Amino acid sequence: MLRAAPPLLSVQPTRALVDEQFSVLVEKLPLACPVTVRSLHHSEDKDDWEAYGFYVSDHRGVVSVSEDLSFGGTYTGKEPMGLLWSMRPVPGSRSGLRLRRRNVCGPMLVNILVYSGHEGFRGRAPLASVLTERWHMAPGVQRIKVGQEGVRGTLFIPPGPGPFPGLLDLWGGGGGLVEYRAALLASRGYVSLALEYFSAGELQSADVEFSYFETAFNIIKEHPKVMADRVGLFGLSLGSMVSLYLASESTVVQPRCIVCISGNYCYPRGQMLRGVNENLRNRYFDKERVDENNHHIWRDISLEIIKDPAEKVNVSKISAPMLLVNGCDDQNWCTVETAEDITQMMRAVGKEHLLSKLAYPDTGHLIEPPYSPHFRATNFIVDITKKKVILLWGGQTKPHSDAQEDAWRKILSFLQHHLYGSPTLKARM
């Protein structure tokens, strides 16, 4: 039986960090031939995720995902990275899934495949495929478990002699130990501590006082490879709130700069962290809504809360530069309104110049490193009731993914400016 040569599929580079681009090229196709280019990833939770675009080869028999338009699929248009950011669970998967890498010591394996034709490609064997690796850790980055002084977390140290600036990396209300962003930040030159401050789903019983975060901050500050006066805070959602509270109230934590993604600043004065969610939602329970899919929307609760000054962190006490990154379609917290309110509070004390704000249209709550899939709604264990609900985070996939890419670039340049500094700037000062 005579077999024809398959098309030649190449991805460059085949091994990359998760925030790096790749280019996908298919050659030696028949001319003007419809093909589907697909990505496939089998997650650590054993779900299959995919993205795909419909293409037509040119008269050299070439499809270039970086240059050509996708005519349909999970993304359309000229989208070099669409095969990653538009990934979603394959048909028939469980609902409410979220893709979050647990083992950062190894790469995410993503298979890129080419099929002939458009509709119905899943019923056909692929013509060619190439395996690619997407890494959160650059070569030479060290991963060190932290357990001293009761602090639970993982420290990531860049390669090289150092010393380096540092970052305390705080995730949100879901809890647990989430390492991948800290690993990526270390790959970009920052000693980063991914901190666990309550177990997954256990916020209600979290015993953590703010001294816990102060101890964690000091662990970074006092590390031999860290420049003690160049340690910043990086928080998302509840983690942003913690960052703002520390920066405004703590005498120990003096961050060089703060990044707040999808931040809230609501902390009932005098209470422990565990009280936060319970307190807020109990008091404004009637404001919780569900949409037509029975997804829970907490945004309206937050709109009520920010009306009350007693519920807010006194951000006007903060003297560090802050970058606030928010999505205008955030259905979990009114982050844009929060940012406006913070601006007013800072303006009143003449500190508005410390603020930089980004508000992305049609973008939701979960603003993650670039090319991560977008999650409009996912499963969440509500700490009080232990019920699993589906929380609506918001955002439309394409604008949300653009926002992730733009935000990450701007976050890195903000960190570079404040934590690495520029020699000429320093000379002027």
Added chain:
Amino acid sequence: MDRKQCCVKVSVQPSRGLVDEKFVVLVQNAFPGFQLTVHAHHQCEDGHGWEAFGHYTADATGTVNVSEDPSLGGTYSGAEPMGLLWSLRPVPGSKPGLRMRKKNVQTPMEITVSVYQGHQTEGFVDQVPLTGVVVERWYMAPGVQRIPITEDGLTATLFLPSGPGPFPGLLDLWGGGGQLVEYRAALLASHGIASLALDYLTPKITMETGKMVDNQYFETAYRVLQQHPKVLGSRIAMLGLCFGTSITLKMAVYSQVVKLRCVVCISGSHVQPVDGNLEQILSFFKKNADKSCFNEDNEVIWRDLLLPIPTDPSLKVDVGRLQCPLMLVVGEDDQNCPAYESAMDMKEMMERAGNSHLLTILSYPNAGHLIEPPHTPHARSSSLRTIGSRHMLMALWGGQTAEHSRAQEDSWKKMLAFLRENLYGGTDPGARLISHL
């Protein structure tokens, strides 16, 4: 100067690349006009240290881009994006005659790229750099499978590309040093060609019986490749370097079994007793051993063993009978083999026979014998133990490092394009018939 205030950063993209991929080395946040040295260090599998470095001056934004800015000195000069790799040389105090060859292709080469203050030329190991990163260089792309082949008495390794296949195939033959050398086949598989690295001088069967393999050994290797379920049996090429060229040309022209889509010969010759087997070819070379000469560094030059190119047709593979495209890659400073003279003679033979349209010659001034995959260090000479002898000699391969490295980069690119064109392109025999159905 307060180092802490400087905060120089270096980044290399990609941080994990294939050996034949380029990278961009960027130094940022230095003081404008600052002098610095960008340094690469690698510890090879044998434990030897290798280093390369370039001298740079940061621009007005405090940046050095190694891909664009000229090195003012060091182990390479000028704008050389990959100079930190191809100009790697053994660190001071190393033993002479070293050659860097990766044995385990399943792990990457790790290179540490660092930045030092000022224009330094030595003593790097005693200093703390301003900054540094680690870079991985891989011979195997993700998804490439490595399959040891021991059937039918072969000592070989098959590398299959990522994907369902089937793939075109290639037989990969190295030269007179013997051993099973895998890295080039692994890299070719990373580019979509199922490649079989074959040990034919020191295979298990020879080591156990003391007998050299015969011509059938190569035909067996071809058959094993051809019949593999993931290989397109009608799309097989052969690639040989040095002595591997001798075998490749013999098979391509005379074998009834081996039917090749195309052939690549690097740094080799067609001069051999055409009716001879491996052992007889080796004796032919040994007979002329008195033509070896030594230079003032006591390095042996073997190029004259096959000179002058004979006129006797029984001593040259009749390339006029070749029916598939042939690419010859030659270094004009090859001190080991008269590759250039052989290429010229082959060209003449093919012109007389009327098949010279099949021939492509890539000839590089100041390139030596060891034309390897790009961005790997150049060895102008290295120590070698010849087959069947106990002596270590220092063989002179030739080539001037910068030009040899350019030749490696250019020839590899052209070789890959040639292989792709012939292995992935064109029609299958009989395919035109099928397309009417």
